[in-house]
Amino acid sequence: MSASTTNSFLQIHPKDNVLVALKDLPIGEVINWDNRIIILQDAVRAKHKFFIDELKPGEEVIMYGVLVGKAMVAISEGGLMTTENVYHASQDYAYREIDCSWQSPDVSGFESRTFNGYHRPDGKVGTANYWLFIPTVFCENRNLDVIREALYNTLGYNVTDKYKDFTTQLLQAYQEGRSIETFSTETIVASHPVKNRVFKNVDGIKFLNHQGGCGGTRQDASLLGNLLAAYADHPNVAGITILSLGCQHLQTQDLLADIQKRNPGFNKKVLIFEQQQSQSEDQLIREAILRTFEGLTEINKIERAPAPLSKLCVGVKCGGSDGFSGISANPAVGYTSDLLVALGAKVLLAEFPELCGAEQNLIDRCTDRQTAEKFIKLMREYDAQAHAVGSGFHMNPSPGNIKDGLITDAIKSTGAAKKGGTSPVVDVLDYTEPATRPGLNLVCTPGNDVEATTGKAASGATLILFTTGLGTPTGNPVCPVIKIATNTALATRMSDIIDIDTGAIIRGEKTIEEMGTEILEYCIKAASGELIPKAVQLNQDDFIPWKRGVSL
Numbered sequence: 001m002s003a004s005t006t007n008s009f010l011q012i013h014p015k016d017n018v019l020v021a022l023k024d025l026p027i028g029e030v031i032n033w034d035n036r037i038i039i040l041q042d043a044v045r046a047k048h049k050f051f052i053d054e055l056k057p058g059e060e061v062i063m064y065g066v067l068v069g070k071a072m073v074a075i076s077e078g079g080l081m082t083t084e085n086v087y088h089a090s091q092d093y094a095y096r097e098i099d100c101s102w103q104s105p106d107v108s109g110f111e112s113r114t115f116n117g118y119h120r121p122d123g124k125v126g127t128a129n130y131w132l133f134i135p136t137v138f139c140e141n142r143n144l145d146v147i148r149e150a151l152y153n154t155l156g157y158n159v160t161d162k163y164k165d166f167t168t169q170l171l172q173a174y175q176e177g178r179s180i181e182t183f184s185t186e187t188i189v190a191s192h193p194v195k196n197r198v199f200k201n202v203d204g205i206k207f208l209n210h211q212g213g214c215g216g217t218r219q220d221a222s223l224l225g226n227l228l229a230a231y232a233d234h235p236n237v238a239g240i241t242i243l244s245l246g247c248q249h250l251q252t253q254d255l256l257a258d259i260q261k262r263n264p265g266f267n268k269k270v271l272i273f274e275q276q277q278s279q280s281e282d283q284l285i286r287e288a289i290l291r292t293f294e295g296l297t298e299i300n301k302i303e304r305a306p307a308p309l310s311k312l313c314v315g316v317k318c319g320g321s322d323g324f325s326g327i328s329a330n331p332a333v334g335y336t337s338d339l340l341v342a343l344g345a346k347v348l349l350a351e352f353p354e355l356c357g358a359e360q361n362l363i364d365r366c367t368d369r370q371t372a373e374k375f376i377k378l379m380r381e382y383d384a385q386a387h388a389v390g391s392g393f394h395m396n397p398s399p400g401n402i403k404d405g406l407i408t409d410a411i412k413s414t415g416a417a418k419k420g421g422t423s424p425v426v427d428v429l430d431y432t433e434p435a436t437r438p439g440l441n442l443v444c445t446p447g448n449d450v451e452a453t454t455g456k457a458a459s460g461a462t463l464i465l466f467t468t469g470l471g472t473p474t475g476n477p478v479c480p481v482i483k484i485a486t487n488t489a490l491a492t493r494m495s496d497i498i499d500i501d502t503g504a505i506i507r508g509e510k511t512i513e514e515m516g517t518e519i520l521e522y523c524i525k526a527a528s529g530e531l532i533p534k535a536v537q538l539n540q541d542d543f544i545p546w547k548r549g550v551s552l
Contacts, residue, residue: 007508009033009050010327013065018049018081020323020405022506025050031078042080047323047405047469049081060089061408064326067091068357068410081407088408090357095372098364100424104342105335105513110520111343116304116528117311117462118238122265125311126235127462127527128203128536130478131296133241134228136255137213137248140275144207144243146285151205151292156196159539199300202238203529204536205292206477208543214248220547221249226432227545229258230458232268233434235313236478238299239269241292243284246276262434269295304529310344312527313435315456315464315479316419317351319449322469323405324486326415328505328515329467333484335516336465336523337421337440346435348461349420350443351452352382356393357410358417362442366425374428378444400470419467431546432458449474450544453481463523466535473497475540480526482533484519497534 009019009031019033021044031038033052044050049063054077061069061081069086079085117125133144152158173180208231212224228250232240244252252272259266271291278284316333318325337347349355355362359379366372386392393413397406406412426439432455435441445455449472453464457479464479466472469486471494485491488503500522504510525531 011052012063012327015062015065017053017055017060017062018051020327021046021048021050038078040080041076041078044080045405049323049405049407051075051077051079051081053077061086063411064414066357066361066410066414068414069408083402083407086407088410090410090413091360093359093363093376095363095366095369095376100365100367102365102422102424104423105338107339107342110309110339113309113524114306115309115312115524116530117307118235118302119305119307120235121267122263124235124460125307125462126237127312128236128478128480128529129201129299129302130203130237131205131239131241131292131299132231132234132237132478133205133207133243133292134232134255135208135210135213136228136242136244136250136252138209138211139214139245139248140243141209143275143281143285143288144209147289147292148205148207150285150289155198155205155296157205157539159537199296201300201303202296203236204539205296206237206541208477210543210545212545212547213250214245216249216547218249222254223432223548224545225250225255225258226262227454227458228255229262230432230434230460231478232259232270233263233266234457234478235460235462237268238302239271239292239295241271241288241295242273243288244272244274246274269298271295308344309340309524310438312340312523313346313348313460313462314340314523315348315350315443315453315459315461316467317449317452317456317464317481318354318416318419318467319452319474320468320470320472321401321404321406321412321416322486324506325406325467325469326411326418327486328502328512329469329484329486330415330418331512332502332505332515332519333419333465333467334421335513336519337419338423339516339520341421341423341439344438346438346460347420347423347440348429348435348443348456348459349417349440350445350456351416351447352379352442352444353386353393353409353447354413354416355379355442356383356413358414362417362420362425365423365440366428371425371428375425375442378428378430382444404469419465429459431455431548435460446546448544448546450542451546453479454543455546463527465519465523467502468498471497473535473538473540474542475535475538477541477543480533481535481540482519482522482526483535497538497540499531499533 025044029040055071055075070089426437445452464481467484484500491501
């Protein structure tokens, strides 16, 4: 990223007509910029933008070197960018013949490195070893909850016992007539889940509770089948228990066919229990627990072994973004992405509503016309569907995004696209399509945090790098999610969910390249089980299937 900076503000690209405040700047502050004196017309909080030129209504706002908005009213030099004076705008896009050659970063220090993963018979390598429970219909969610509580509590995967103990202490204090107004919330210390596991080589027992499988359209059930098949086939999954009611749209044989179609060589242990064919609910649950326990003893025999870094498949995601996302965490993850691509690994960039404004750059990076045209088709269809119901990509930024400096969708999206680095786009994948080509892949998902991470894992991500400026507890059942803060204040305040702090970039203490290299080092340790990301420790197993409706 080309950038000019001081300790107070930053110009991201030489063409930009706005500067980003790196700290709070008062009204009347004198800005020395490019041999000019600019007087701030408004107070500018850190992460927000101010103009270095006067703009007339309709004139373009340029950031990251591209169109991100237009002036609604006349704007003074030194004026603050707000939703009252700027509206979303982005350039049109189309395929064009262009040289997409790429200067890859130096990876000599990583070429001989390995991670310790779980090798699967089909040649894939997992970063974790999970047993997965899959319901074919929402009617089985309660049974999954009962089984989860039984297995988690007994086998050492429960991380919520500390809250039960805390509630017990509150009850005891109440019964003894003691005040609970000042009762300490720090009295219970969480025990690390790994220390209590019965099966040391089973990293978790995961459950895909969902609201589908019946009652919707047959197309919904079919799409859900493809998604569940992708999770069954995931490199981090070693065995599966399927619970079916029996009468639902998504029949068990259809799910098994979807799995076989996705991977004809699929040979993982699959246990199937159909409630309408069982003697009782009690018998169903006991049998499912018994047979799954037997399966756990088998997959516990699988041990980690060295694998080249080219076997990694890393998804990149942002959520709870702020005005620093496109400056610190996202570009740092982008450099990590470039390192991974240069090493022969796969990188997955999704969230199509958050690529609005970055389309032309990504199209120009596509390795062939077919790939570019598939991306264009998916983007235009998605945006048209949103407009058909009175919405659109321009309505993507949340109140929290706007409050922290992301005034238009194009600003948010262009900064979000930085997670994909600079490498060529080798493939474009529709929802649930598997990534098969090493390099940068674009995956069609919503921007919604959980729907997006759910889709990345379906395409094969075995780690997800998740950047955030505001903080979010999002995780995934089968793919470890690594949380990366854009600023140190967040990393300090929400240290229980943040793994990596990129605030040193904002302070000028580290470069994007240095931070990106550190992130890759963390990935290697996490992929090897040496470090356990906070989302995994906390069992933040979020799973929301996308029905292909309008979700931004």
